[in-house]
Amino acid sequence: MTDLLARQHMASRLADLMKGDANALAMLQLMCQGKANDAAKNAEIWTGPFSSLRDDILGFDRPSESANRAIGIWEEDANSGDFVRSRKHIDLWRFCADVERISKKSDRKRIVFLGESVARGFFFSPLYGPAMVLERQLTESGEPVEVIDLAQSNCGSWWLTEMARAACVLQPDAFVAFAGNNWRAKPLGGTSVEAFSDGVLLSEDGGVATLMARQRARACDIATETIRELARIASEVGVPLIFVVPEINLADWNSCPAGTLDVPLMSNDHAVRWIAAYTDAKRMLEAGHLTNAERYAREAIVLDGGASSCSLELLARIRLEQSNSRDASSTLRQSRDVNDDTRVLPGIFEVVADTIRRVGNEENVKIVDLPRIFERHYRNEMPGRTQFLDYCHLTAEGIQIAMAATAQAIKEAMLHETAELDDLIALAPAPMSEQEGWAHLLAGVHNAHWGQEPEICRYHFRRAVTCHPALGDRSVPLIFDAFRHAAPSVWISGFGELVEHQIASTYLMGFGLISRGLINEFPMLEAMQAEFPELQDRxxxxxxxxxxxxxxxxxxxxxxxxxxxxxxxxxxxxxxxxxxxxxxxxxxxxxxxxxxxxxxxxxxxxxxxxxxxxxxxxxxxxxxxxxxxxxxxxxxxxxxxxxxxxxxxxxxxxxxxxxxxxxxxxxxxxxxxxxxxxxxxxxxxxxxxxxx
Known part of the structure; x- marks a missing residue:
């Protein structure tokens, strides 16, 4: 719908609304609105954790005489020329690498590593992560390199390009970007012509599905702009860009947790029929009547237009029972692409991944296609707990394989060499047992908080003490006590001891508690008691x-x-x-x-x-x-x-x-x-x- 046509529709609506509807003022605001300028367009970028860096990064290309240049949280030291972590951004340190100083370039090849929480090594950060694994794999395979870890949790697409632009001063020999999980269109709503056009769909059959497709198309536009801009930045300094396409957890993550439904608004007839079809599909699946179960699940999907992850995930479960893992994987990917403003978990949309592949090839970007690499390495096994700790964050094994493939691409693009994937995997450092134990312990907490099945939560708790048995003596009881009270966990007496470990502190203080408020902790506590009988008397x-x-x-x-x-x-x-x-x-x-x-x-x-x-x-x-x-x-x-x-x-x-x-x-x-x-x-x- 063009702006002119949309405004004509709004004029007609306004005439009706002025008769007494309270929404008339908002409609008038829509008609008076002009096209947003670029500054307003990017305004919401600065509402996230890196909003305090706005002036630093925007002023990087236009430094005043008194201003120091900055790369994210690191500011240039006028005396040494090094970039030093700024204390004025200390609240953001937990989102970034635990690096005090970025020195001037040495005689080693320098790789700038950009990305989001997956690239950061979420659950392992700051003690272990993709950047340090990549540096070891490349160095041990014969080429001493320096990997500058600029990956930042909660990093969006626009911020990614700004960090790349700022990092050019570091004289990189290659850029690596591992991102795409946070690439989303801005939230629906607000007083805009675009919002009015979206609103029309809400009252139409199949409108929510169309609206979601429109949001995914907007995310694809963001992906196109981001890849082209990153390629332009790399081209300007004459170095290759290697882009790692993320993968997501299909086998061991539910977009719609047990007992919840995400059914879009429908007409009365469709709603009644949807409930009946979905209920019958579940009943038939439980009875083992798979053909009928599939028929009812497909009926529900037709009614909701593919805009409900619960009906898609039910169909995928049926297909798994039919030993049809390939179609089950495809259906689960479709369910992960169901998006609305209340679904805030990261994870790359399939259409965004396809856009990255297409545009990357057009721009001569070296693509590391992690979904395809995992598919080949694990012989078509559906990605799950072996590679992932939650919806998209990698296990140590997942990190090692992903970075081995990245090292392969760097060798080809920067050094014009080849290497076998398995050889590079063998060169990857493993985390210490305590680090891997903490990663699984916190993953158990995270999975429970996001409504996952008790079995997967117990799996991570069990893996934690298998990796590092000492965690069961003190850390497990401290976690249990921290989350079972009505008061916020940070107020509990043992919490200070709990966050003495860097990994626990980074997760619990940075992501697990501070902005979340009180929630229902019973599923997590039940899973812990089931796995650790010594907690059952608490x-x-x-x-x-x-x-x-x-x-x-x-x-x-x-x-x-x-x-x-x-x-x-x-x-x-x-x-x-x-x-x-x-x-x-x-x-x-x-x-x-x-x-x-x-x-x-x-x-x-x-x-x-x-x-x-x-x-x-x-x-x-x-x-x-x-x-x-x-x-x-x-x-x-x-x-x-x-x-x-x-x-x-x-x-x-x-x-x-x-x-x-x-x-x-x-x-x-x-x-x-x-x-x-x-x-x-x-x-x-x-x-x-x-x-x-």
Whole structure:
């Protein structure tokens, strides 16, 4: 849609809105908006962790007499000409290499290494990572080199090119960029002509799928611009550019964790049919009727337009049961490309990877295609826990193979030599046992926080003490205690000892805690207790267990999962994005409880029964429609256990109003759009010890 045509559509909408709709002012703002200039276009770049570097990097090409040149957190020392880590950016040190000084170039070949958290060696940083592995592989294979590690966690595409431009002063002999996981289009919404055009899709059948495809196309545009700019920078200084295309974890990562759904807004008929098809597909899979399971899963995908990762992941599970791993891999890649504003995890889109390959070849960039390299090396095995610690961050083995392939490419492009991949892998240094143990221990925490299956969390906890048994004596109990309290972990007495180790400090202080707030830690604590029996006598919830307190509010952040999309919206209710909502709580004693629930099914056109059970036993139901309904139910102590208990709320599949028009209007007014189906909504959910 052209700007002129979009403004004509907005003029018509404005005429209607001026009759009394509160969104009229936002529409007027849209019509008055001019084309954003380049400075405004890049404004959101500086809202991330490197915003404090804005003046440094933007002034690099235009230094004043008093200003020192800078490369990220490193500023030029006027006396020595070295680049020294600046204390004014000390809050950003944890995102970067633990390097105090970048000296002037010696007689060794110099490689500038750029990238994101994968290139940083997330979970191993700052003690082990791709840059140091690459330097050893190249040096041990006969060519002494110096790898300048400029990789930065949370690095975006624009910042990547600015770092490359600034690093030209280091006189590199080659650039290596290992990136693409953070290349996303800017969030939807805001008052813009583009947002208005997007908003039209929200009220159309298949519109959310089209909107997601549009966002991926925007990400491809970003990839094209980034590769071309990096190639231009390398060409200007006459050195090769080697670009490493990332891979993602397909086998051991769920985009849509167990029990959650990411169903796009649909018409009433499509929504009712989708729920039935998805439910039947799961039931048939569990019964082993794979042909019928696949048929129902495909029906759900047709209805959601491929805009739901849960239906795609279900189809992939069916295909794995059919021993069809190739099609399962393709379906899982499609599920990882499902994107909305609440899905913030890194991971390269398949279309972005294809764009990097195509544009890289056009610009004479040497491409290290990690998906293809892993495919060949592991003989078509689906990438999983062998290569990855989470969604995209590499194990030590994954790092060693990725950097061996990168060393191959550098030798060809810079030295005009060849080397065998296996020979370079053999030259890679391994992390110390303690470093690898910490990486797996923190990966277990990370996987649990992002809603992954207990089995994979336990696997990483088990690997941690296998790599370094001493972690089980002190560090494992410290992690458990740090996360089981209502207070933030940084306030717990043992936390100071925990972060004395550099790897633990970098993760826990930099990524695991500070900006996250309180969340539900029970899945992680359960996995730890299951793997380490010595922790089973420790109270899971020493601050909010029923018996220690008389009442708990299950809508409080203490019981909210990190993956819960409700965390992105300010509203007076909790949306249920799943057909069954599960809440866990702890009892110190088995006493009769009183449950207060206030809920509704948004836009419901008929009455439905919301069923509540505790530990598998039904305790009552609530008849609900579109308005709020409140009920008080008794929970007998006979069905409760000391320790962890589970309450499940089952939402009925009823006919409902089409909510897309309302969401579109909110979106056009500049509000964040919730494009997912609410199967129910909760305003109150409290448990209390019964008074009688």
């Amino acid at each position: 109270q899971l919830d020493p601050d909010f267990a029923l018996g220690l307190v008389r009442e708990i509010d299950l809508l409080h952040p203490h019981w909210t999962h990190l993956m819960d999309a409700n965390r992105w919206f300010r509203r007076s209710f909790k949306a249920a994005y799943e057909t069954e909502s599960v809440f866990t709580f702890v009892c110190t004693e088995t006493e009769n409880l009183e449950l207060k629930i206030e809920c509704r099914i948004p836009g419901a056109l008929e009455i439905g029964n919301v069923i509540i059970d505790v530990n598998g036993t039904e305790v009552g139901s609530v008849e609900v429609k579109g308005g709020w309904c409140a009920e008080t139910l008794a929970v007998s102590k006979s069905i409760l256990t000391r320790g962890l208990n589970r309450m499940t709320i089952r939402w009925p599949n009823v006919n409902r109003q089409d909510m897309r028009k309302r969401v579109r209007e909110d979106f056009e007014a500049g509000q964040r759009a919730d494009t997912r189906t609410h199967f129910g909504q909760l305003h109150d959910l409290t448990l209390a010890i019964a008074s009688i």
